[in-house]
């Protein structure tokens with residue numbers, strides 16, 4: 001099985017999604033902020049919206065992989081099961097008595113049920129405690145709303161916890177505490193699932209912070225990496241070293257973005273819809289800048305700039321000019337539609353993308369520019385602040401440049 005991605009727009013062959021499940025039902029008005037959701041989604045409707053998204057992809061010949069299925073299959077491998085179980089049991093919050101109770105609880109679960117607990121977490125009242133099997137001090141003193149194992153509602157945004165560059169997978173290093181455990185799951189899937197035997201890695205979670213939503217494959221050999229609330233300058237530098245050493249890229253544009261929720265990743269303000277065309281939030285299009293990083297002769301990354309992003313990108317991509325489509329027409333519409341992930345399109349092929357239907361102006365702008373938009377509903381999915389690009393991790397795209405060898 002060859003997984004290979006060298007652009008944002010080559011015809012999409014295989015994608016990793018996560019159908020939202022019981023982990024969304026853990027969200028309450030008390031915990032939604034720390035779990036990075038802006039509202040409490042209606043779980044059943046979110047699932048319907050997600051199923052419709054997956055159906056649009058399948059209808060266009062895309063192979064859809066589900067994270068929960070891959071995880072359950074991975075957990076059938078004894079080493080993977082042991083590793084993932086030890087990871088949650090290793091939490092210093094548990095203490096020895098509660099750790100034993102949780103270990104017993106997990107030991108009886110079949111792979112699918114264990115996958116559920118690893119994604120949806122374990123609530124205080126779900127641990128079997130009795131006179132013969134006491135919870136000990138930690139369980140007794142715990143607030144009943146606390147989780148023994150935290151849920152992972154942001155698993156839905158598969159874009160962030162892993163990414164593919166060429167034939168290599170990068171398991172990222174997530175910045176927010178609410179998301180860190182996600183990469184223990186993606187890491188185990190790529191290391192133990194039979195489908196990924198022999199896959200080489202280009203990044204791992206022990207490295208500096210880097211999230212997939214910040215990484216754009218502008219063209220074969222050219223990456224753009226947003227640095228802001230999530231990815232750090234050190235994360236961008238590390239990725240540059242890794243991709244240069246592996247021969248996966250020759251140029252990386254490092255793009256500072258505002259450190260705020262509305263622009264938590266580069267893909268919230270800019271996505272690609274054609275080989276030479278980006279969809280961009282007009283309120284930043286003219287101000288975005290970039291440092292150009294290339295591999296120096298000694299292997300040390302060499303830094304140039306900053307220069308205007310659009311200029312630097314066109315130069316790196318060997319284009320006269322990068323074509324820009326604005327999201328929204330007036331600044332208020334643009335701001336509303338940016339917030340609702342209007343910029344966050346997923347390209348299925350050059351000039352064909354998926355976008356949330358609610359971003360009426362943005363989608364009309366795209367259509368006027370000759371880009372076909374497949375509209376999907378996202379009223380519930382969007383409450384986690386992520387659109388079609390955030391909710392997808394491409395594993396196979398038709399190469400814009402055929403793989404060497």
Ligand SMILES: NC(=[NH2+])NCCC[C@H](N)C(=O)O
Pocket residue numbers: 035036037154157159160176179212213214264265267268384385386387389390
């Ligand atoms: N690639 C993206 N823009 N992902 C959006 C992630 C949203 C998620 N609630 C978070 O805050 O992390």
